[in-house]
Amino acid sequence: MSGLTIDHGGAISVDPDALRDVARRVDAVACRFDDAHSAIMRAHRIIVDTPGLSAHVDTVGLWASGQHVSRLHSECRETASSTLLMADAYEYVELRAEAEMLAQTDPSTAQRLLRRADRLAASDDRIQAMADEVIAQWRAERFEGLTGNLVTPALYDEVFRTVAMVGVVSGLGKVLPGETLRGKADPVSVSPVTTSSPTGAPSGLAGAFGRMPTTAGAQVAVEKYSFADGTTKFVAYLEGTQSVGWGGKEPWDSKSNLQLYTGQRSASYQSTLDALRAAGAEPGDEVDVVAHSQSGMVAAHLAMESEFDVQMQITAGEPGRADPRRRSDHHPAASHERPGLGAGRRRVTRGHRVGRQRHHLDGSEPE
Numbered sequence: 001m002s003g004l005t006i007d008h009g010g011a012i013s014v015d016p017d018a019l020r021d022v023a024r025r026v027d028a029v030a031c032r033f034d035d036a037h038s039a040i041m042r043a044h045r046i047i048v049d050t051p052g053l054s055a056h057v058d059t060v061g062l063w064a065s066g067q068h069v070s071r072l073h074s075e076c077r078e079t080a081s082s083t084l085l086m087a088d089a090y091e092y093v094e095l096r097a098e099a100e101m102l103a104q105t106d107p108s109t110a111q112r113l114l115r116r117a118d119r120l121a122a123s124d125d126r127i128q129a130m131a132d133e134v135i136a137q138w139r140a141e142r143f144e145g146l147t148g149n150l151v152t153p154a155l156y157d158e159v160f161r162t163v164a165m166v167g168v169v170s171g172l173g174k175v176l177p178g179e180t181l182r183g184k185a186d187p188v189s190v191s192p193v194t195t196s197s198p199t200g201a202p203s204g205l206a207g208a209f210g211r212m213p214t215t216a217g218a219q220v221a222v223e224k225y226s227f228a229d230g231t232t233k234f235v236a237y238l239e240g241t242q243s244v245g246w247g248g249k250e251p252w253d254s255k256s257n258l259q260l261y262t263g264q265r266s267a268s269y270q271s272t273l274d275a276l277r278a279a280g281a282e283p284g285d286e287v288d289v290v291a292h293s294q295s296g297m298v299a300a301h302l303a304m305e306s307e308f309d310v311q312m313q314i315t316a317g318e319p320g321r322a323d324p325r326r327r328s329d330h331h332p333a334a335s336h337e338r339p340g341l342g343a344g345r346r347r348v349t350r351g352h353r354v355g356r357q358r359h360h361l362d363g364s365e366p367e
Helices: 016-049 059-102 107-122 126-141 153-170 204-209 254-261 267-278 295-305
Strands: 188-196 218-226 232-238 286-292 309-316 346-356
Touching: 016 059, 059 107, 059 126, 107 126, 188 267, 204 286, 204 309, 218 267, 232 267, 232 295, 254 267, 254 295, 267 295, 286 295, 295 309
Parallel strands: 232 286, 286 309
Antiparallel strands: 188 346, 218 232, 218 346
16 A cells, blocks of 8 residues: 555545455455355265265255355455455555655656556556546545535535535636735734643644644644754644634634635635744744645645745645645645654644634724
8 A cells, every 4th residue: 555545535535455455354255155165065965875864854955055155155256356456446546646646746756656556557457447437436426525514504505515616617726836815814813722732743644633723712723843953843733614604703714715715815814824923933934734624725825925934734625726836745635744743842732713803994993
């Protein structure tokens, strides 16, 4: 298995090696059924060839049992063969997905992965056809989960179904080289709500997304890593859309979503900048970003235009993507470990609650 695992929203949600292990186990069961069939047939021959013995044994039922066990043997062998083919198809897609991801940042490794994929496909003509079916099924079902909201199903379902289709058809949300956000964001206020000291850096994709803010009302968590040589690094964990409202106190709402889709500076983007600064990040500091949904676009713009040095993005369910040829690598649902990140002597996580400020025409203070 390669180092990339695509989980939710991708064409792959299984481990090919795990499938191969299942196939080997099923094949072992098939061998036991074959042994059982041979034993039943031997017993049937002995009974039939022994004078008078068949009068005391249901030889017809015994023969039928042997045939049933034979069918089970055939089904297990077919299942094992199909499972191995499925494992190859999933690995083929996975290799090509990782190669595409690395095409800009590590072309030699990408070419090596493509050669592995080509050799795998050449081993069985069915592999590529099955891989195409896997991807086609993903494309047909990728928006499942956007609908079915229990609170405001009519509004929520139509809004998110429309937004998803607009993003796919129009390409809005993709961050091109040199592209920066336009305009001025709505005023926001940032306040820390909790401080903690994690025992270490997250390991893998699940660990990274497990660091998302959990305190009620917090949309951003920032970890600061302090090293013995005096350097610091930051990791920002950004929640996705929190409200289907428009321009209310919640910065991660539909208004911010649309603004980012259309290249405008949003309250969610401004909130992220302010939260990083509040956590002590200064211009030029290295910042890694773990983001979900709307915040995938926020992460792309942090890498493309912010004063911070964004070395890595891990995003899930993001509607847009950055061109990886400039300042950032886009790793869709990829698992990464940061070398040396766990070596920080002091790790502090701060969760931040962010809200829009409302300015009144009479000049009164914001709420």
